[in-house]
Amino acid sequence: MSERDYTLEPDSELRFEVEGKKEVVVLNLLKGKAEIFGTEITPEKPYSFHSGAKVAVFTWHGCSIKLKGNTEGTYIAKETPMVMYLNTHACLERLRKQADEGLAKGEEARGPVTMIVGPTDVGKSTLCRILLNYAVRMQRRPLFVDLDIGQGAIAIPGSIGAVLVERAASIDEGFSQEAPLVYNFGHIAPNSNMTLYNILVSRMAQTVQEKIVSNRKVAASGVVINTCGWVKDDGYRSLTHVAQSFEVDIIIVLDQERLYNELVQDIPFIKVVFLPKSGGVVERTRAMRISARDDRIRDYFYGIKTKYHPHSFDVRLNSVQIYKIGAPALPDSCMPADMKMDDHMTKLVKIDPSGKLQHHMLAVTLTTDPEDLLATNVAGFICVVDVDEEAGTMKVLSPQPKPLPDTILILTEVQYMDSN
Numbered sequence: 352m353s354e355r356d357y358t359l360e361p362d363s364e365l366r367f368e369v370e371g372k373k374e375v376v377v378l379n380l381l382k383g384k385a386e387i388f389g390t391e392i393t394p395e396k397p398y399s400f401h402s403g404a405k406v407a408v409f410t411w412h413g414c415s416i417k418l419k420g421n422t423e424g425t426y427i428a429k430e431t432p433m434v435m436y437l438n439t440h441a442c443l444e445r446l447r448k449q450a451d452e453g454l455a456k457g458e459e460a461r462g463p464v465t466m467i468v469g470p471t472d473v474g475k476s477t478l479c480r481i482l483l484n485y486a487v488r489m490q491r492r493p494l495f496v497d498l499d500i501g502q503g504a505i506a507i508p509g510s511i512g513a514v515l516v517e518r519a520a521s522i523d524e525g526f527s528q529e530a531p532l533v534y535n536f537g538h539i540a541p542n543s544n545m546t547l548y549n550i551l552v553s554r555m556a557q558t559v560q561e562k563i564v565s566n567r568k569v570a571a572s573g574v575v576i577n578t579c580g581w582v583k584d585d586g587y588r589s590l591t592h593v594a595q596s597f598e599v600d601i602i603i604v605l606d607q608e609r610l611y612n613e614l615v616q617d618i619p620f621i622k623v624v625f626l627p628k629s630g631g632v633v634e635r636t637r638a639m640r641i642s643a644r645d646d647r648i649r650d651y652f653y654g655i656k657t658k659y660h661p662h663s664f665d666v667r668l669n670s671v672q673i674y675k676i677g678a679p680a681l682p683d684s685c686m687p688a689d690m691k692m693d694d695h696m697t698k699l700v701k702i703d704p705s706g707k708l709q710h711h712m713l714a715v716t717l718t719t720d721p722e723d724l725l726a727t728n729v730a731g732f733i734c735v736v737d738v739d740e741e742a743g744t745m746k747v748l749s750p751q752p753k754p755l756p757d758t759i760l761i762l763t764e765v766q767y768m769d770s771n
């Protein structure tokens with residue numbers, strides 16, 4: 352196993368990736384101060400990184416680091432956009448102070464609602480993490496809203512979520528996911544059902560607004576919103592919908608000047624800021640994205656350090672109510688005169704449980720009334736491991752022990768094959 356020490360000058364970062372399937376790389380901070388995506392590293396404490404990790408250890412004042420294990424693409428970068436990211440944080444902090452002052456005077460003030468946009472692989476999630484970490488390091492309590500259904504950080508792919516950030520992200524596990532607010536979309540790309548995606552975004556915005564009104568500390572801290580990397584056509588329109596629904600104050604556009612110019616022209620009443628992407632952001636292939644989604648679902652059930660123990664049990668098929676949201680579209684000529692395309696996309700279709708459910712994720716709702724399905728957040732997710740039609744049962748993997756709550760389940764297009 353290789354072992355190497357690195358000395359970093361102020362304002363530089365050590366970048367590395369971990370590739371081999373079972374590879375583990377252990378990092379130790381030997382001297383000085385350093386951070387990983389805004390989380391401070393504790394000196395002499397070993398941090399482990401596993402296969403797929405793409406890491407940047409940044410230092411403002413210089414440091415020495417030891418890496419044990421086989422890393423790929425390891426180098427020290429002297430050019431980073433971190434000063435610009437820090438300046439952005441300082442601007443947000445000024446707005447939070449203003450909000451604090453307003454709230455103290457009994458005004459209806461609110462901290463900045465910031466939305467990060469840009470194409471795929473420009474470091475949107477990473478910038479969210481940096482800004483949120485810097486905010487909590489200043490004793491703020493911001494809300495993190497992740498609308499990226501493909502590669503989001505809350506719950507599982509196919510869902511959008513919000514969490515209150517009370518601690519800096521753990522270096523290996525990200526932000527704590529205690530009591531997240533999750534809405535199920537059920538697909539991994541928004542264009543699979545744009546109508547539903549926009550409805551859920553509006554619903555999330557409303558709930559976040561209620562949270563802000565009810566908690567002064569959160570109100571002053573504001574919100575950071577991560578978005579999907581689909582920035583053209585309907586994707587672009589969906590971004591403007593997000594901006595309006597959340598009454599966003601600042602849009603940070605990463606990397607793409609065209610998108611920046613379009614937004615400046617189309618939404619002149621919102622401040623739009625352009626920031627460069629970091630040269631360290633790693634582009635992910637389709638296979639890497641699929642594998643990252645699988646890992647997220649695995650982590651949902653088993654925890655990042657395999658610290659959870661999911662439950663596996665049989666459920667009688669005739670004891671569950673399963674619905675799917677959205678019916679296959681009909682050609683215009685076949686549509687009843689009074690029916691619109693949107694109606695199809697939000698139509699509730701009752702599913703007869705069968706072998707087709709195998710490997711699908713099901714959202715466990717909090718309602719027994721189908722009418723509520725479009726607007727309700729979900730309690731969690733289960734995976735259909737196997738269906739025995741003859742015995743009339745399905746075996747599910749669930750974070751909670753049996754029985755399943757007596758609520759409606761929603762069928763999703765998201766699939767997972769449990770190999771644990």
Ligand code: ATP
Pocket residue numbers: 366367404405406407470471472473474475476477478499502503579580629630631632633634
């Ligand atoms: P997507 O559109 O797929 O959600 P994104 O724009 O949100 O992507 P990130 O997920 O933030 O991009 O970054 C992609 C990868 O690059 C991540 O694995 C992240 O850890 C890595 N990364 C980000 N910044 C750096 C950096 N400065 N050095 C090394 N790796 C980095």
